[in-house]
Amino acid sequence: MTLNPVSTPLWPAPYATGAVEATVQVPGSKSVTNRALVLAALAAEPGWLRRPLRSRDTVLMAEALRTLGVGIEETVSSDSAAPGSTLAKGGEAWRIIPSGLRGPATVDVGNAGTVMRFLPPLATLADGDIRFDGDPRSYERPLHGVIDALRALGARIDDDDRGSLPMTVHGTGSLDGGTVEIDASSSSQFVSALLLSAPRFNQGVEVRHIGPRLPSMPHIRMTVDMLRRVGAQVDEPESGGEPNVWRVTPGALLGRDLTVEPDLSNAQPFLAAALVTGGRVVVPDWPAHTTQPGDRLREIFTTMGGSCELTEAGLVFTGSGRVHGIDVDLGEVGELTPGIAAVAALADGESVLRGVAHLRLHETDRLAALTKEINELGGDVTETADGLRIRPRPLHGGVFHTYDDHRMATAGAILGLVVKGVEIENVATTAKTLPDFPDLWTGMLDGTGQ
Ligand SMILES: O=C(O)C1=C[C@@H](OP(=O)(O)O)[C@@H](O)[C@H](O)C1
Numbered sequence: 001m002t003l004n005p006v007s008t009p010l011w012p013a014p015y016a017t018g019a020v021e022a023t024v025q026v027p028g029s030k031s032v033t034n035r036a037l038v039l040a041a042l043a044a045e046p047g048w049l050r051r052p053l054r055s056r057d058t059v060l061m062a063e064a065l066r067t068l069g070v071g072i073e074e075t076v077s078s079d080s081a082a083p084g085s086t087l088a089k090g091g092e093a094w095r096i097i098p099s100g101l102r103g104p105a106t107v108d109v110g111n112a113g114t115v116m117r118f119l120p121p122l123a124t125l126a127d128g129d130i131r132f133d134g135d136p137r138s139y140e141r142p143l144h145g146v147i148d149a150l151r152a153l154g155a156r157i158d159d160d161d162r163g164s165l166p167m168t169v170h171g172t173g174s175l176d177g178g179t180v181e182i183d184a185s186s187s188s189q190f191v192s193a194l195l196l197s198a199p200r201f202n203q204g205v206e207v208r209h210i211g212p213r214l215p216s217m218p219h220i221r222m223t224v225d226m227l228r229r230v231g232a233q234v235d236e237p238e239s240g241g242e243p244n245v246w247r248v249t250p251g252a253l254l255g256r257d258l259t260v261e262p263d264l265s266n267a268q269p270f271l272a273a274a275l276v277t278g279g280r281v282v283v284p285d286w287p288a289h290t291t292q293p294g295d296r297l298r299e300i301f302t303t304m305g306g307s308c309e310l311t312e313a314g315l316v317f318t319g320s321g322r323v324h325g326i327d328v329d330l331g332e333v334g335e336l337t338p339g340i341a342a343v344a345a346l347a348d349g350e351s352v353l354r355g356v357a358h359l360r361l362h363e364t365d366r367l368a369a370l371t372k373e374i375n376e377l378g379g380d381v382t383e384t385a386d387g388l389r390i391r392p393r394p395l396h397g398g399v400f401h402t403y404d405d406h407r408m409a410t411a412g413a414i415l416g417l418v419v420k421g422v423e424i425e426n427v428a429t430t431a432k433t434l435p436d437f438p439d440l441w442t443g444m445l446d447g448t449g450q
């Protein structure tokens with residue numbers, strides 16, 4: 001793929017003149033918010049979503065569901081935490097009122113993998129035609145697994161034989177469901193998409209992954225866990241089922257009251273700030289148990305030189321002043337790769353990041369983008385067949401292009417903390433999952449003496 005840097009406003013990445021010391025309240029998880037919206041829309045009764053993430057990806061999901069007839073009422077309450085929750089008080093709560101799904105309608109997926117993959121199965125349950133369109137990049141991201149599977153399960157989809165967007169799902173109000181084989185090696189979201197709507201398919205679903213290694217298993221665990229919490233019956237490999245096979249039984253879903261955890265993958269740049277400056281960052285409300293892949297940062301950033309402790313105040317992450325290289329398979333936690341690559345470029349030794357070939361089909365070709373942008377600041381990164389080899393070298397300032405990728409922008413900001421003169425092109429792209437990023441970042445540095 002050719003990377004075309006575009007010319008948009010530059011954001012001078014703040015330089016930290018000392019060790020970062022801060023507490024950062026990280027907004028809610030994109031993956032939890034968008035799963036919860038889909039499950040609530042399919043439920044048999046209204047539900048609540050507290051402290052949802054409000055970002056481009058989640059607003060696109062909410063807007064799409066509204067277009068299909070679902071009621072989503074937004075309230076700002078003085079106490080949006082569920083009773084008994086340890087989460088700080090205040091924030092938003094969304095009430096989701098399911099109703100018969102209907103077309104004709106057009107869904108804008110933007111460049112949200114969760115919207116473009118999770119909603120076509122739901123659209124088969126709508127009465128009428130649902131057209132899906134999105135950003136130019138959404139046309140290039142893999143969707144064939146969802147389209148082919150839905151056809152095999154009884155849906156009619158018009159995609160002009162492209163296997164990608166734009167496309168129209170001709171909803172008939174129901175889907176047979178049944179057994180389907182898919183190759184989900186390019187995105188775990190194919191599996192999650194089919195499972196999430198399956199309780200409403202006439203026969204439920206049996207999804208069999210056939211093909212090379214499936215990425216992002218924690219995200220599939222999150223899907224299974226959230227389905228079970230709303231009353232669905234799911235059989236899966238990790239509870240004694242057949243490897244690579246998931247089964248969902250048809251049945252009504254409950255309307256729940258769910259409080260969204262902070263987005264642990266979006267906690268990454270803040271933890272990285274402590275790591276690369278030898279400082280200390282506290283992330284309140286870090287869950288003791290979670291399916292979020294970002295929880296792996298505790299182990300990965302400890303190997304890279306920091307230490308962490310889960311306390312009443314949240315996760316306390318402390319840098320040691322040294323950053324070490326790492327040899328790690330990130331296949332399960334691919335979305336952490338850009339931030340780990342940025343830290344690795346500042347380490348005292350070589351890093352090899354493996355198992356993430358599928359990142360070439362994320363928001364941008366992340367392997368090419370990281371290689372090009374870190375090298376343009378003086379780095380030495382090479383692409384391997386399934387990842388990156390990073391040999392740290394002294395870096396210098398320059399423009400860090402982001403290619404409409406939120407995680408490229410936050411990776412550039414990590415570098416800018418310790419490399420003077422880094423300018424991030426289009427930092428606004430962080431709005432995909434973390435709209436307040438520039439303010440959160442400068443707020444973190446207030447008092448650090450930048
Ligand atoms: O299901 C989800 O919420 C996600 C699954 C992963 O997708 P892939 O399996 O396509 O990498 C991850 O990278 C993405 O950020 C979110």
Ligand SMILES: C=C(OP(=O)(O)O)C(=O)O
Binds near residue numbers: 335
């Ligand atoms: C890959 C990502 O997003 P998406 O949900 O669009 O796939 C990501 O957030 O890193």
